[in-house]
Amino acid sequence: MDAYERVRIARKTDRPTAADYIGSCFSSFFELHGDRRYRDDRAIIGGIAMLEDMPVTVIGIEKGHTAAERVEHSFGAPEPEGYRKALRLMKEAAKFQRPIITFVDTSGAYCGIGAEERGQGSAIAENLMEMMDLPVPVIAVLIGEGGSGGALALATANRVWMLENSVYSVISPEGCASILYKDASLADAAAENLRLTAQDAYSFGICERIIPEDDIGSPSFYKKLSSELYSEMQKLLQIEDIKEDRYQRFRAFGSGVAI
Amino acid sequence: MKEIRFIYHPDNALEKAGRSAEPLHGEAERTCPNCHVTMKESAFRNSNWTCRCGYHFRLGARERITMIADRKSFQELFQDIVSTDPLSFPSYEEKLRKAQAISGEKESAITGLCTIGGFDAAIFAMDPNFMMGSMGAACGEKISRLFEYASEHCLPVVGFTVSGGARMQEGLLSLMQMAKTSGAVKRHSSKGLLYITVLTDPTTGGVTASFAMEGDIILAEPGATIGFAGARVIEQTTRQPLPKGFQTSESLLSHGFVDAIVPRSEMKAAISSLLRMHRRAI
Numbered sequence: 252m253d254a255y256e257r258v259r260i261a262r263k264t265d266r267p268t269a270a271d272y273i274g275s276c277f278s279s280f281f282e283l284h285g286d287r288r289y290r291d292d293r294a295i296i297g298g299i300a301m302l303e304d305m306p307v308t309v310i311g312i313e314k315g316h317t318a319a320e321r322v323e324h325s326f327g328a329p330e331p332e333g334y335r336k337a338l339r340l341m342k343e344a345a346k347f348q349r350p351i352i353t354f355v356d357t358s359g360a361y362c363g364i365g366a367e368e369r370g371q372g373s374a375i376a377e378n379l380m381e382m383m384d385l386p387v388p389v390i391a392v393l394i395g396e397g398g399s400g401g402a403l404a405l406a407t408a409n410r411v412w413m414l415e416n417s418v419y420s421v422i423s424p425e426g427c428a429s430i431l432y433k434d435a436s437l438a439d440a441a442a443e444n445l446r447l448t449a450q451d452a453y454s455f456g457i458c459e460r461i462i463p464e465d466d467i468g469s470p471s472f473y474k475k476l477s478s479e480l481y482s483e484m485q486k487l488l489q490i491e492d493i494k495e496d497r498y499q500r501f502r503a504f505g506s507g508v509a510i
Numbered sequence: 511m512k513e514i515r516f517i518y519h520p521d522n523a524l525e526k527a528g529r530s531a532e533p534l535h536g537e538a539e540r541t542c543p544n545c546h547v548t549m550k551e552s553a554f555r556n557s558n559w560t561c562r563c564g565y566h567f568r569l570g571a572r573e574r575i576t577m578i579a580d581r582k583s584f585q586e587l588f589q590d591i592v593s594t595d596p597l598s599f600p601s602y603e604e605k606l607r608k609a610q611a612i613s614g615e616k617e618s619a620i621t622g623l624c625t626i627g628g629f630d631a632a633i634f635a636m637d638p639n640f641m642m643g644s645m646g647a648a649c650g651e652k653i654s655r656l657f658e659y660a661s662e663h664c665l666p667v668v669g670f671t672v673s674g675g676a677r678m679q680e681g682l683l684s685l686m687q688m689a690k691t692s693g694a695v696k697r698h699s700s701k702g703l704l705y706i707t708v709l710t711d712p713t714t715g716g717v718t719a720s721f722a723m724e725g726d727i728i729l730a731e732p733g734a735t736i737g738f739a740g741a742r743v744i745e746q747t748t749r750q751p752l753p754k755g756f757q758t759s760e761s762l763l764s765h766g767f768v769d770a771i772v773p774r775s776e777m778k779a780a781i782s783s784l785l786r787m788h789r790r791a792i
């Protein structure tokens with residue numbers, strides 16, 4: 252399958268969204284709202300959930316399925332308040348020593364005048380910095396689109412997993428094509444060159460596990476994912492210095508030097 | 511994982527080209543892009559590359575450091591870290607060579623140690639002439655190492671940003687530099703050490719959304735474009751006219767994302783004074 256075909260699959264509106272994963276992988280979920288500063292950005296949903304017998308903080312970027320849901324959730328494009336809400340929930344998780352699981356699915360951070368004026372870049376930067384300092388384990392699951400910094404702001408994790416047909420990229424293939432070739436219709440070539448598939452990310456060590464999609468959305472799919480999250484979290488809880496583990500994970504990307 | 515290695519080319523023509531504090535502009539006259547006045551290049555240079563209308567010309571990284579560091583105090587670090595082409599991205603190698611030739615630098619950021627007004631500091635400056643200061647793995651590595659060095663030696667970091675964002679030709683590896691550098695900044699910060707960023711024209715994308723906005727103190731040059739998403743993209747997406755002064759230093763100051771706007775002529779004094787104020791009492 253070519254890379255752009257995967258991009259198309261990753262963007263399908265009938266794919267399970269973060270809310271579907273949250274509703275199916277956990278035995279209960281208590282949603283928490285708002286960034287405690289200005290508002291509740293519905294592009295990000297989060298709260299406390301039970302993963303078997305383990306309380307965890309769960310945060311997801313939600314795209315919604317129907318037209319009305321998609322508008323409510325801003326098509327999964329968080330504004331600064333969304334990132335600040337996520338950070339507030341992560342700091343709460345740290346306080347109560349709850350591990351964190353994120354579900355990432357965004358074409359990118361919201362692109363707008365207000366988002367810029369309220370510090371989109373600053374909000375993402377703060378998340379990257381503070382996530383690096385979290386004293387609890389973090390697993391990020393990329394379920395659809397992993398759009399650049401807007402996705403990374405919830406994926407600065409100890410482990411990053413990707414659905415088989417999810418994509419993760421520094422820029423959208425359309426954006427890349429319009430900058431490099433001055434033609435957005437060459438997005439398929441750009442998608443190929445950007446190496447944005449789960450298989451590519453795996454080969455660079457940027458994702459640790461690829462989740463097969465044969466039975467995506469079925470009860471057995473969620474059950475398997477849930478038990479994999481549980482057992483991985485148990486392993487991560489054994490790591491003595493979880494911050495160091497996360498730091499070294501990212502430190503390794505492009506760290507070799509030859510003189 | 512596959513290890514990504516940087517390769518140093520000792521036969522690189524740039525090594526032989528030598529360096530100079532002088533800019534590499536060939537022409538004797540320059541026109542201000544803001545007020546269109548044309549003056550002798552030396553006239554602009556003598557006024558720190560600012561026009562009498564207030565316009566601040568973009569500066570190469572080395573020129574920037576020359577302007578800020580005490581005379582002959584700059585000692586470069588990590589200069590052997592250069593970009594490779596990890597994705598075999600079409601025509602990237604060629605673009606890198608061109609960027610190196612135009613800028614006279616091996617990477618989009620230069621890093622090192624210096625004194626500023628007599629105070630020790632680690633310093634980095636990005637170069638707009640090197641693929642518009644875009645951040646790839648080598649740039650991220652140099653910035654991260656500088657923060658690690660500064661943490662180890664208890665030094666403040668002063669950084670001048672100018673960047674179009676993450677370098678797309680390095681794909682996800684360049685995206686990861688945002689988290690990597692942020693981790694290094696956080697460690698430095700947790701040691702109680704000072705980080706001053708100076709945002710210069712333009713600072714956008716993945717650099718804005720990482721180390722540019724992570725300073726304890728964030729300064730900006732007048733009239734710089736600073737933002738996350740590009741203005742043109744926002745205009746196309748929202749189909750709304752952009753407000754006057756959108757994404758300028760002045761707008762960021764009024765929205766609370768910049769501590770102060772400092773003209774170039776006062777930059778060294780401002781930074782020296784901040785360094786003095788952060789000297790540890792004990």
Ligand SMILES: [Zn+2]
Nearest residue numbers: 542545561563
């Ligand atoms: Zn002028």
